[in-house]
Amino acid sequence: MKRAILSDIHGNLEALTAVLADIDAQGIKAIYCLGDIIGYGPNPRECADRAMSFDLCVLGNHDQGALFDPEGFSSGAERAIFWTRQQLELPDEDAAIRQKRWHFLCELPRQCREEEILFVHGSARNPLNEYVFPEDVYNPRKLGRIFSLILGTCFQGHTHVPGVFTEDCRFVSPVDAGGSYELNGQKVMVNVGSVGQPRDSNPNASYVVLEDDAIHFRRVSYDIDATVGKIYDIADLDNFLGDRLREGR
C-alpha cells in the first residue's frame, strides 16, 4: 500500500491543495501528517478542516502553541500563533464545525507507532520540540541516543528540511538520494520536509510517498504569489513569512 506522509502545512492552503492533488493523481488514499498543520500561514481553519480527513495526524509544536500557551517562539512566530488562535475562535457559519476543529486539534497524539515505524513531529526522544538538523551528523551522541529509541524507521518533520539520517551518522538529501531512498533494514530517520514552508532553498512543497521498502521524495509547485499576497494583507503575519516562501528558507 502506498502512503503519503506530509508535515508542516503551516496554514498554507495553496501548497496543501497542490500536494493533495499530486497525491490523488497517484491514486494514493492513505495520508499521514506529522504536525504543524497551523501557525505562520493565512488559512489555518481551512487546512485543519482538510487534515481532519487524513488517516493519521500527530501534534506539532505550533498546533500546541495555538491551543495552549506558546513558549519558546520568536516574536514574529508568537504573533502569528496568537492570530491563528483568534482565527480558530472566530464564529463560523456552522458552530459545529468550529467545535469539531477544536476537538480534532486538542486530541492530536504526540506520536504514533505502527510496528517498527514511528511517526512524530520532532524526534523520537522529544516528539514535539526536538530538532534533528542535517548538521547533527557531527553530533553522534545526540543521534545515537535518538536512534536507540527507534526500532526501524522514524518519520519526522519540524526542521522543514527533507532527507534521511542513517545510524552511521550520514545525512542523505533527496537530491543525493536521486529522489528515492531504499529502506534496507537499517534504522533511519526520514524527514519529510514541509508542505507549507520549505527551508531547503527549494520553494516547492515537500512530502514523501512510502511504497513497500522505498521512500520517494516529492516536490510540488503551487501558487506561491497567492499565499504571499494573503500574508501581506494580514497585519499580524510578518511580511517575512511571505518572503521566505519565495526562496524556500
Ligand SMILES: [Fe+2]
Ligand atoms: Fe513547523
